[in-house]
Amino acid sequence: MGRKVIQLNPTTLAITLPKKWTKDYNVTKGNEVSVEEDESGNLMLRTSKPLFNKTEIALTTKDIEQPKKISHNAVRTILVNALRKGYHEINVTFDTPSIMKSINEVVSEVLGYEIVEQTNTNCTIKNIVTITDTNIDKFFIKFQHMAKHLGKLVYNELKENTPNNEEISSYFVMIERNFNSFYRLIMEDTKMKINDKICFFGAVNQLYQALRNINMAHKQYIIMNHKVNKKTLHYAQEVLNFMDNILQFSNTKQLNTISSLINTMNTLTITEINKLISENSKDNSILMHWSFAARRFWDFMSPYIASIV
Numbered sequence: 001m002g003r004k005v006i007q008l009n010p011t012t013l014a015i016t017l018p019k020k021w022t023k024d025y026n027v028t029k030g031n032e033v034s035v036e037e038d039e040s041g042n043l044m045l046r047t048s049k050p051l052f053n054k055t056e057i058a059l060t061t062k063d064i065e066q067p068k069k070i071s072h073n074a075v076r077t078i079l080v081n082a083l084r085k086g087y088h089e090i091n092v093t094f095d096t097p098s099i100m101k102s103i104n105e106v107v108s109e110v111l112g113y114e115i116v117e118q119t120n121t122n123c124t125i126k127n128i129v130t131i132t133d134t135n136i137d138k139f140f141i142k143f144q145h146m147a148k149h150l151g152k153l154v155y156n157e158l159k160e161n162t163p164n165n166e167e168i169s170s171y172f173v174m175i176e177r178n179f180n181s182f183y184r185l186i187m188e189d190t191k192m193k194i195n196d197k198i199c200f201f202g203a204v205n206q207l208y209q210a211l212r213n214i215n216m217a218h219k220q221y222i223i224m225n226h227k228v229n230k231k232t233l234h235y236a237q238e239v240l241n242f243m244d245n246i247l248q249f250s251n252t253k254q255l256n257t258i259s260s261l262i263n264t265m266n267t268l269t270i271t272e273i274n275k276l277i278s279e280n281s282k283d284n285s286i287l288m289h290w291s292f293a294a295r296r297f298w299d300f301m302s303p304y305i306a307s308i309v
């Protein structure tokens with residue numbers, strides 16, 4: 001949607017907020033929203049307010065080709081599209097009980113949503129998260145698992161030279177949804193001090209941005225439509241290994257591993273990437289996004305180091 005820039009005074013420009021968005025999130029005069037810029041220069045608008053809209057919808061697999069053979073990815077796409085619209089309750093009807101397995105798997109990937117009712121032909125999914133039952137640590141661990149899974153999906157796509165756009169795209173949308181929910185939960189947590197909130201969200205945001213870079217590596221592969229060479233594949237695997245070690249540090253906080261992680265970060269983001277780019281122009285755009293991801297993983301870890309050193 002386009003918005004016209006308004007000149008408020010000689011030094012200040014502004015835009016209006018979409019009416020539907022302000023209504024859905026109950027944003028009114030005096031409320032505070034955050035504006036962030038991603039690595040591509042896009043501005044992202046966020047509010048810590050919970051979604052005001054509690055509309056229920058019904059989904060049916062009859063709207064999909066070959067409903068009896070519906071895939072896990074198709075189920076994920078349907079449910080995630082509904083979740084992105086912010087519905088607090090979703091009633092899903094389906095054609096065969098076997099689809100329930102995929103629905104269970106998809107819901108298990110989403111922060112704060114659970115299946116509260118279930119029969120052989122339908123189920124009800126609700127947003128059950130409240131401030132009193134929020135478990136930040138539990139959700140953080142789940143978000144880490146999703147980060148690892150996305151990395152494996154993109155790496156296997158490159159390794160097998162088989163485009164997997166449907167699954168990777170739907171899974172990244174799931175990650176986006178969970179990141180937004182995670183942000184709201186952190187901001188609404190009354191037990192966490194404001195400085196801790198800023199530090200923690202800053203770390204989680206870096207992890208999310210790293211996943212955006214991995215998703216961009218996938219998109220570049222789809223656009224270029226050629227098999228990457230072995231060195232590119234090896235570099236991608238090294239970045240994923242680095243991610244595993246970074247996430248392990250965030251959970252264990254073992255100081256004796258910091259020196260090794262710094263050396264790996266410098267190798268991946270300076271020494272090795274410069275060498276690869278100078279000798280392999282064909283895969284450069286893919287390599288750069290993996291390199292950006294490695295740097296983001298390190299930036300994700302920095303607040304943890306600052307808090308314990």
